[in-house]
Amino acid sequence: AALYADGDAARGLPACVSCHGAAGNSTITVNPKLAGQHESYLYKQLVNFTTPERNQPVMTTFATMLSDAEKKDIAAYLAAQASKPGAAKNKDTxxxxxxxxxxxxxxxxxxxxxxxxxxxxxxxxxxxxxxxxxxxxxxxxxxxxxxxxxxxxxxxxxxxxxxxxxxxxxxxxxxxxxx
Ligand code: HEM
Ligand code: HEM
Incomplete structure (x- = not known):
């Protein structure tokens, strides 16, 4: 949880919160909400970002910097957060x-x-x-x-x-x- 909120300047790891929002409720629409997501899924994605299975420049860099234990800790922390509801915007579709x-x-x-x-x-x-x-x-x-x-x-x-x-x-x- 500390790593999520603060990152780790010494390793050049930015705070996850800066993109994914307080307690995983991102308000930036291109960055996924992570709050309330299943722990097993979150962990799998952090592992997948380190292989060609899910290559994405930003997340591949950060996921590669996280140890396996840190990936598990962050996944458990985020899964326990309450997800804020969203809304559909286009009533025609x-x-x-x-x-x-x-x-x-x-x-x-x-x-x-x-x-x-x-x-x-x-x-x-x-x-x-x-x-x-x-x-x-x-x-x-x-x-x-x-x-x-x-x-x-x-x-x-x-x-x-x-x-x-x-x-x-x-x-x-x-x-x-x-x-
Ligand atoms: C996606 C975790 C930092 C931008 C994701 C996903 C996870 C995650 C688990 C996949 C979500 C899903 O599949 O639903 C983290 C953690 C971070 C971190 C633990 C800190 C160590 C950041 C930062 C940024 C960022 C700092 C912005 C500079 C994104 C974006 C995606 C994403 C754009 C979507 C990637 C795609 O299109 O596949 N992140 N994130 N993340 N994150 Fe992060
Ligand atoms: C992941 C949408 C149908 C199995 C996802 C994700 C989206 C999505 C957006 C990525 C979530 C994220 O990045 O946070 C949809 C839509 C569907 C559909 C719109 C209907 C048109 C299905 C069906 C199955 C399925 C029928 C099972 C047969 C999965 C699995 C993942 C996934 C296993 C996780 C993949 C991974 O581990 O990265 N889906 N889905 N989906 N979906 Fe679907």
Missing amino acids: VEIGKRIYRGGIAEKSIPACASCHGASGTGIPVQYPRLAGQHQDYTGAQLTLFRAGGRHNSPQMTTIANRMSDDEIKAVSDYIAGL
């Missing part, structure tokens, strides 16, 4: 997003997101992350990365994202922000 989230798109063989991420978006530990309340910009960016091949740590999500159009990604990401 929120119904489309809801349909995709709850029922998938049968003609494109896209399964319901709810089947893995839960009806209310809280995910299913150990494997399936919480999505509820996440920033639309971040969720949309990750779906695009899975589709474009920039994030290769989930064959399931790669298959699903490859079947989605930009408009479908936007709609479902906005709906998820309000879950």
Whole structure:
């Protein structure tokens, strides 16, 4: 928790709080909220950032600087924080997003997101992350990365994202922000 809030100047490690917000409730929409995310998922991502599975310049640098014990500590700290709710912003597409989230798109063989991420978006530990309340910009960016091949740590999500159009990604990401 100290490392999350303060970083470690001696090692050149910035404070996580500067991007991910107080207690993991990021207010910058390109930086994910981490509060209330499952511990196992958070730890897995910090490990994945250190390999080509999830290469992202900023997080790859910082995750590489964290020891295994520090990754575990930070994951446990963040999982115990309360997640602040978000809101869907586009009432024209929120119904489309809801349909995709709850029922998938049968003609494109896209399964319901709810089947893995839960009806209310809280995910299913150990494997399936919480999505509820996440920033639309971040969720949309990750779906695009899975589709474009920039994030290769989930064959399931790669298959699903490859079947989605930009408009479908936007709609479902906005709906998820309000879950
Ligand atoms: C993503 C943790 C510092 C920017 C993530 C994720 C974790 C994390 C677990 C993945 C979240 C998910 O998959 O839902 C941390 C920790 C930090 C830290 C423990 C401190 C040691 C920072 C800082 C910045 C930053 C200082 C900004 C300069 C980002 C961004 C992403 C991200 C942009 C999304 C990456 C992507 O597009 O794949 N961080 N973070 N983080 N973090 Fe951090
Ligand atoms: C991760 C969205 C359906 C399994 C994710 C993430 C997003 C997402 C945005 C990344 C979360 C983050 O970075 O914090 C969706 C949407 C779906 C959908 C919009 C419906 C269109 C599914 C289904 C499954 C699934 C049906 C199971 C068959 C997973 C898994 C991860 C994940 C295992 C974690 C990958 C990892 O370890 O990095 N999903 N998902 N998702 N999703 Fe989905």
